[in-house]
Amino acid sequence: MKLTFSRISSLVLLTALAVSCSKDEQNAPTVPTAAVVNQDATRDSHLAMGNPSGATSSSTNYTNYLLSKSQFALSYHRDKGKPNWVSWHLSSAWLGSTPRQDNFAADGALPSGWFRATSSSYTGSGFDRGHNCPSADRTGSVADNSATFLMTNMMPQSANNNQRTWAGLENYCRTLVNQGNELYVICGSYGSGGTGLNGYATTIAGGKITVPSNCWKVVVVLxxxxxxxxxxxxxxxxxxxxxxxxxxxxxxxxxxRTSVDAIEAATGYNILSAVNSTVQATIEARVDNGPTN
Known part of the structure; x- marks a missing residue:
């Protein structure tokens, strides 16, 4: 009788434990693995379309120095005090509700001894601190937005260019993202001599920053x-x-609007070098005629 009771007690205990484990498994928090993977996957390589100038991170590469940041990649020209080009990926994963930080700052990632532009380098010049990668393209976090205010992301840009023409295309790019697209944007400047609020100039900051004659941008829509x-x-x-x-x-x-071929002819870059060469030949020769808003 005692043996039977013991067996029954053991059976009840085992059943209770099994039920408890089953409930624990049912109530265990679900790890959103897929969501994390998808979120990360939409923040893609900023150089997925190629490195336009073959920039490298050697400190002796004064005119084509590669800076790779979490938020964008760029080729920097030490003697011009500005980027040759900046390349970045734009998708919904980069957009959020972080406000504009306006914390312009020198970029400490430049090699020691190089001129590092500061916010005051543009003061009184008549030119805007023109973002290459826009502040509004990086609103996912304070760190992301702050990165766009590093001075290595700036070029001396005329006010009307920066605040009207350039801003219009930047807004349209985010409209395309809101429509379910992801973009690769490569932009930069070339030449010497532009006209700002104070008239024509070839340099600012005591000759340390070159004022470009032209500002260009290429947007790949997928x-x-x-x-x-x-x-x-x-x-x-x-x-x-x-x-x-x-x-x-x-x-x-x-x-x-112009062709990628025309920009490459003006700059000497190979802007979409990672794309199939046969495809490049077609898309780089074409001038876009799609909607603008």
Whole structure:
């Protein structure tokens, strides 16, 4: 009788434990693995379309120094005190509710001994501290937004260019993202001599920062997905603009559309080098005629 009771007691205990474990498994928090992976996957490599100038991170590469940040990548020209180009990925994963930080700062990542522009380097120059990668493209966190205010992301830009023409295309790019696309944006400047609020100038900051004659931008538009460079086809929309750096610009960016080939001819870069060469030949020769808002 005692043996039977003991067996029954053991059976009850085991059953209770099994039920308890089953409840624990049912109530265990679900780890959102897929959500994390998807979120990370949409923050893709800023150089997925290629390194336009073959920039390297050697400190002796004074004119084509590669800076790779979490928020963007760029080629920096020490003697011009500004980037040659900046490249970044833009998708919904980069956009949030972080306000504009306005904390312009010198970039401590530049090699020791190099001139480091500060916010005051532009003071009284008549030129805007023109973002290459826009503040509004990096609103996912304070760190992301602050990175866009590093002076290595700035170029001396005429006020009308920066605040009207350039801003219009930046806003349109985010409209494309809100429509379910992801973008690769490469932009920069070249030449010497622009016209700002104080008139024409070739340099500012005591000659340490070159004022460009032209500002350009290339935008590759893709539906959200992966393996992005391989998904670029001859039907992919590519927007390219080249604007003079002066105060007489039209307010609509569409007036300055050109081909990638034309920008490459002016700069010497290979802007979409990671894309299939046959595809490049088609999309780089074409001038976009799509909507502008």
């Amino acid at each position: 539906p959200e997905g992966s393996s992005d460079a391989s998904r670029v086809t001859t039907a992919t929309r590519v927007i390219a603009i080249n604007t003079p750096n002066n105060q007489t610009l039209a307010s609509t960016w569409g007036s300055y």
